[in-house]
Amino acid sequence: MTGQMSFAECWAALARIGREPVGGGYHRFAWTPTDRSLRSWFRDQAARRDLSLEADRNGNLWAWWGDPGAGAVVTGSHLDSVPGGGAFDGPLGVVSSFYAIDEMRRRGVTPSRPIAVVDFADEEGARFGVACMGSRLMTGILAPDRARALRDADGTSLGDAMTAAGVDAAAIGRDDQALDRIGTFVELHVEQGRSLVDLGAAVGVASAIWPHGRWRCSFTGEPNHAGTTRLGDRRDPMLPFAAAVLAAREFAESNDAVATIGKVVVDPGAVNGIASRVDAWLDTRAPDDATVQTVLSGVTDAAERAADRHGVTVEVVQESYTPEVAFADDLRDRVSRLLDAAPQLPTGAGHDAGILSAFVPSTMLFVRNPTGISHSPAEHAEIDDCLAGVTALATVLTDLSIR
Numbered sequence: 386m387t388g389q390m391s392f393a394e395c396w397a398a399l400a401r402i403g404r405e406p407v408g409g410g411y412h413r414f415a416w417t418p419t420d421r422s423l424r425s426w427f428r429d430q431a432a433r434r435d436l437s438l439e440a441d442r443n444g445n446l447w448a449w450w451g452d453p454g455a456g457a458v459v460t461g462s463h464l465d466s467v468p469g470g471g472a473f474d475g476p477l478g479v480v481s482s483f484y485a486i487d488e489m490r491r492r493g494v495t496p497s498r499p500i501a502v503v504d505f506a507d508e509e510g511a512r513f514g515v516a517c518m519g520s521r522l523m524t525g526i527l528a529p530d531r532a533r534a535l536r537d538a539d540g541t542s543l544g545d546a547m548t549a550a551g552v553d554a555a556a557i558g559r560d561d562q563a564l565d566r567i568g569t570f571v572e573l574h575v576e577q578g579r580s581l582v583d584l585g586a587a588v589g590v591a592s593a594i595w596p597h598g599r600w601r602c603s604f605t606g607e608p609n610h611a612g613t614t615r616l617g618d619r620r621d622p623m624l625p626f627a628a629a630v631l632a633a634r635e636f637a638e639s640n641d642a643v644a645t646i647g648k649v650v651v652d653p654g655a656v657n658g659i660a661s662r663v664d665a666w667l668d669t670r671a672p673d674d675a676t677v678q679t680v681l682s683g684v685t686d687a688a689e690r691a692a693d694r695h696g697v698t699v700e701v702v703q704e705s706y707t708p709e710v711a712f713a714d715d716l717r718d719r720v721s722r723l724l725d726a727a728p729q730l731p732t733g734a735g736h737d738a739g740i741l742s743a744f745v746p747s748t749m750l751f752v753r754n755p756t757g758i759s760h761s762p763a764e765h766a767e768i769d770d771c772l773a774g775v776t777a778l779a780t781v782l783t784d785l786s787i788r
């Protein structure tokens with residue numbers, strides 16, 4: 386009835402899936418063959434523990450200990466990654482959830498509520514642009530028509546990608562049945578910073594998630610020859626794009642926020658040609674919504690002014706927005722007390738727990754990351770800290786499930 390393999394062995398098996406051949410990062414995009422392998426891994430882990438497996442209407446996977454039903458204590462995270470991502474962001478929460486169930490069984494716990502491990506689909510939004518897709522669809526925050534129409538870099542729609550992966554894309558959308566069963570949601574996650582290192586603690590509890598959003602900034606100019614086009618005749622979209630990158634940094638600095646342009650697509654992308662179009666994605670986060678808007682306005686104004694100067698048009702479209710999440714005080718404090726006054730910390734990273742917190746009591750545990758780095762192969766957690774996370778999660782799930 387245990388996982389039959391140790392945490393470290395299970396981790397090593399999962400670590401083989403979706404690893405990039407060069408650089409040691411992970412490329413685990415939603416609804417790809419790699420994603421299918423990750424889902425098979427999840428099914429196998431559920432089967433090893435006699436947990437019943439269920440896929441909901443939005444492609445999220447659930448492994449149930451006990452009959453699925455109301456008041457369930459749900460734990461889990463996601464298995465997908467950003468391009469060049471680390472091994473821990475997402476998978477640590479899923480693996481730890483399975484091992485927390487093993488630990489509860491070892492302790493002889495008899496839950497009086499059903500317990501489920503969930504693997505939320507497409508949390509990073511790396512392929513179709515909108516993060517937390519599985520939880521946004523389930524809660525109805527994202528309209529199914531809009532989701533189905535999102536396209537990846539090759540022009541494949543999310544609807545078609547889901548259909549190809551065997552999910553009925555016509556049925557996606559708000560899923561009250563799945564949502565209403567969740568009594569409490571607990572997500573364990575690797576810390577994406579160094580607060581726990583500084584505090585000397587292996588495990589912490591999330592207090593809040595900064596509001597954050599993604600905007601696509603599209604600059605359209607005129608393609609032309611790099612050698613023969615006089616500077617004064619050019620309509621080069623790269624110039625206002627560059628102004629936007631610099632403005633993002635400047636306005637983030639002056640507003641105690643963060644702003645990043647980490648993805649850019651240049652068309653047609655010739656060394657000896659002026660680009661016709663540049664698409665750049667702005668990610669902005671701050672302690673409050675007003676500051677996010679201030680940074681966004683600053684970047685937009687700077688981009689528009691530069692676009693005007695260079696005969697380029699610019700369009701800024703919001704792709705997703707998540708308002709501030711303040712996790713419920715009573716649950717957060719209870720969890721912290723259960724874990725010997727585990728420290729409470731806010732984060733600038735988005736999570737499915739943040740989406741769910743507007744609908745059901747939700748909480749998060751963070752596990753120390755000695756590098757503090759995330760969305761990179763350098764993301765890390767020591768095995769002893771991972772095991773401390775499992776122990777902590779088992780304690781929290783036990784408390785919530787015997788109430």
Ligand code: GLV
Nearest residue numbers: 509516733734735
């Ligand atoms: C997800 O990791 C995000 O914060 O974008």
Ligand code: MN
Nearest residue numbers: 467474509760
């Ligand atoms: Mn992430």
Ligand code: MN
Nearest residue numbers: 474475508574
């Ligand atoms: Mn994550």
